[in-house]
Amino acid sequence: MKITFPHMGSLYIPVEALFQELGFEVVVPPPCTKRTLELGSRYSPEIACLPLKVMIGNYLEAAELGADTIAMIGGCGPCRLGYYAEVQRQILADLGSTLDMVVIETPLENPSRLARDAAKILGRGKLSRVPRALILAWEKLKACESLEKTALRVRPKEEKPGLTTRVLELALQKVRQAAAVRTVHKAVQEGIGELWAVQEKHGRQDPIIIGLVGEIYTVFEPFVNLRLEERLGHLGVEVARTISLVQWVKDHVFKGSIGLYRTTHLERSAEGFLSGFVGGHGLETIARSNELANCGAAGVVQILPFTCMPEVIAQAILPDVSRAKELPILSLVVDEHTGEAGFQTRIEAFVDLLSRKRREAYRGQTQSLFGSRCGFGQY
Amino acid sequence: MGKHKAYLGVDVGSVSTNLVLIDPETDRVLTKLYLRTNGDPIGTVVKGMQKLAEAGEWEVVGVGTTGSGRQLAGVMLGADVVKNEITAHAVAALKHNPKVSTVIEIGGQDSKIILIRSGVVSDFAMNTICAAGTGSFLDQQAMRLGIDIRDFGRIALQARHPVRIAGRCTVFAESDMIHKQQLGHSIPDILAGLCEAMVRNYLSNVGKGKSIEPAVLFQGGVAANQGIRKALEKALGLEVEVPINYDVMGAFGAAVLAKERLQATGDKTRFGGFAVARSSxxxxxxxxxxxxxxxxxxxxxxxxxxxxxxxxxxxxxxxxxxxx
Structure with missing residues (x-):
């Protein structure tokens, strides 16, 4: 059994570790490229959102490298994605592909299905290795996130454009190669040190702080968001990413699987704008934008795939947040037709708007959000 | 007399490439060029530089580029500032009228709205997935009716009862327009209807949720069309001003930005000289x-x-x- 899974940013590092530790041979799909997208959009329904299409591309490219089984999450909600495993299974079957699919769902929604699929996986893996595998994967997940968040802080001040991204990639590969928790920790410590060293010696002025909200897949997959975080960083912006995979796992896997996850804190933050869950990260987008305004962020960028229902709802509410909080908000929609030029123009214009505005009003008043009470900088 | 000092602004867009030279003291536009890009931005910039060199003796003291081809034009010319078109248009609009609050810019393939409050851009939007609210839409329909796009606005102004045309999509607008023609509506009424359809489309797509306050400036190639201006005024209930250099505002803004930058830093221009016009x-x-x-x-x-x-x-x- 050669197992593969869809890409989402650096998530492949912990997921690869998880399955390897369980005793499987793992085929990590090649990084998402234009070819991935072409393959994916050729075989996917036109109306499906970009994540489904890119994932199909991932599977097909992994199959070329010998993968025979796909691990994918499923379930009821949080949006169409919950149903994508089924749709993808059907697409692959129509293609005559022999790829098998294992759908991982939360125990509350479909216990028998989970038991069956878990048995399918674990039957061939080594049960005794489960705790060790989970711990290593968890540590790697935390490692990747703290490296990436450090990169977001140093990139606006980097000495040579692109240096942060290179140093980050090297550090991530060290985490990937680490076989024990101890080596993971060492790799993170070293990586963070190297990232801080990227900063210009004669520091520039305080970077502009922009909060990043939106749909989780487009936030995390740089190919899909056209390297949004890098682009902003190169324009001298410190990005406060409000979605954390570590937090997501804590909320939805640890708490959610036993029915303990609540959205009350988000509802409180979104009060006056949105009163409850609307699927996906819609509520988060509103709640976090509101929090970012209260923390003194200069602006907010929302990113979503075209036709993403939860984020479309949020997009319609964001102008109210923007007006009430006097917070400039830019919504960016991506799909397979998104052109780089228009994307870059919008980002540049938005950053220009914020920096000109700051020069007028907030001179010397903005400060780093990291370490502030919002805590978006920490993991 | 020696050469005339000037700042050069270049706006390389998808449909047109514009070059302007402005006076360093007064910011007055000394000369302007509006060229069709025709899918060849490099050739068009070279041609533009040739024409500028022929038009007079210039000493270019700074260069700014903007538009979708800003990077390309920037390296070709040795630009001091390479800026996105939103900022360039906003700067140009503020130079023209410091009290401006709303800039409506409609070009060949994109359209934007820029809101300015107390001299600073406070919000903007661009058309996203459809070109039905842009100049290409009008081009298409004018071609369909066999009318020169330059006469479009003049004829539309003669309308007495503009017809309502579905303007959501270029293709559907065309079938609706043919239908109206077959019902016997006059050409001016149909053209005015197209103008109103385009304005509706622009306001519901690009201008959606934006508070449009006076003074409103209308710039970009489509501002030449008096019919659109009238339709905008009717829909907004506000006076809409078309600045004299409406068609080259992006380039004008780029030149102003180059001037601001060089005056702030005290640097010399990186302009490579008019020799570009002779290079391949x-x-x-x-x-x-x-x-x-x-x-x-x-x-x-x-x-x-x-x-x-x-x-x-x-x-x-x-x-x-x-x-x-």
Whole structure:
């Protein structure tokens, strides 16, 4: 059994570790490229959102490298994605592909299905290795996130454009190669040190702080968001990413699987704008934008795939947040037709708007959000 | 007399490429060019520079570029400022009228709205997935009716009862327009109807949720069309001003930005001189296969020598701009 899974940013590092530790041979799909997208959009329904299409591309490219089984999450909600495993299974079957699919769902929604699929996986893996595998994967997940968040802080001040991204990639590969928790920790410590060293010696002025909200897949997959975080960083912006995979796992896997996850804190933050869950990260987008305004962020960028229902709802509410909080908000929609030029123009214009505005009003008043009470900088 | 000092602004757009020279003291536009890009931005910039060189003796003391081809024009000319078109249009509008609150810009393939409050851009939007609210839409329909696009606005103003045309989509607008023609509506009424359809489309797509306050400036190539201006005024209930240099506002803004930048830093211009007009430029692109990112690399060469290169994610293949 050669197992593969869809890409989402650096998530492949912990997921690869998880399955390897369980005793499987793992085929990590090649990084998402234009070819991935072409393959994916050729075989996917036109109306499906970009994540489904890119994932199909991932599977097909992994199959070329010998993968025979796909691990994918499923379930009821949080949006169409919950149903994508089924749709993808059907697409692959129509293609005559022999790829098998294992759908991982939360125990509350479909216990028998989970038991069956878990048995399918674990039957061939080594049960005794489960705790060790989970711990290593968890540590790697935390490692990747703290490296990436450090990169977001140093990139606006980097000495040579692109240096942060290179140093980050090297550090991530060290985490990937680490076989024990101890080596993971060492790799993170070293990586963070190297990232801080990227900063210009004669520091520039305080970077502009922009909060990043939106749909989780487009936030995390740089190919899909056209390297949004890098682009902003190169324009001298410190990005406060409000979605954390570590937090997501804590909320939805640890708490959610036993029915303990609540959205009350988000509802409180979104009060006056949105009163409850609307699927996906819609509520988060509103709640976090509101929090970012209260923390003194200069602006907010929302990113979503075209036709993403939860984020479309949020997009319609964001102008109210923007007006009430006097917070400039830019919504960016991506799909397979998104052109780089228009994307870059919008980002540049938005950053220009914020920096000109700051020069007028907030001179010397903005400060780093990291370490502030919002805590978006920490993991 | 010596050469006339001037700042050069260049706006390379998808449909038109505009060049302006402005007076360093008064910011007055000394000369302007409006050229069709015709899918050849390099050739059009070269042609523009030739025409400027023919038009007078200039000493260019600073260069700014904008538009979708701003990077390309920037390396060709040695620009001091390379700015996105939103900022350039806003700066130009503020120069024209410091009290401006709303800038409506409709070009060939994109349209934007820029809100300005107390002299600073406070919000903006661009058309996203459809060109039905842009100049190309009018071009298409004018062609369909066999009318020169330059006469479009004049004829539309003669309308007595503008017809209602479905303007959501260019294709559907066309079938609806044919239908109205067959019902016997006059050409002026149909053209005015098209103007109103386009304005409706623009306001519900680009201007959605934006508070449009006076003074409103209307710029971009489509501002030449009096019918659109009238339809905008009717829909907004506000007076809409078309600045005298409406068609080259982006280039004008770029020139002003170059002036601001150089005056702030005290640097000398990096302008490569009018020799560009005699150089031959070509571009060369390939897909880098050194890593799985497969970046699309574009290299711009001047007289066979690499001038600039972009597209690589890792910074490889980059040519230092000083070597050119």
């Amino acid at each position: 430029f070509d571009s060369f692109s390939w897909e880098c296969e050194d890593c799985p990112n497969n970046c699309e690399i574009v290299q711009i060469r001047r007289d066979g020598r690499p001038l600039a290169c972009w597209g690589s994610r890792c910074g490889k293949h980059q040519v230092s701009s000083d070597s050119a």
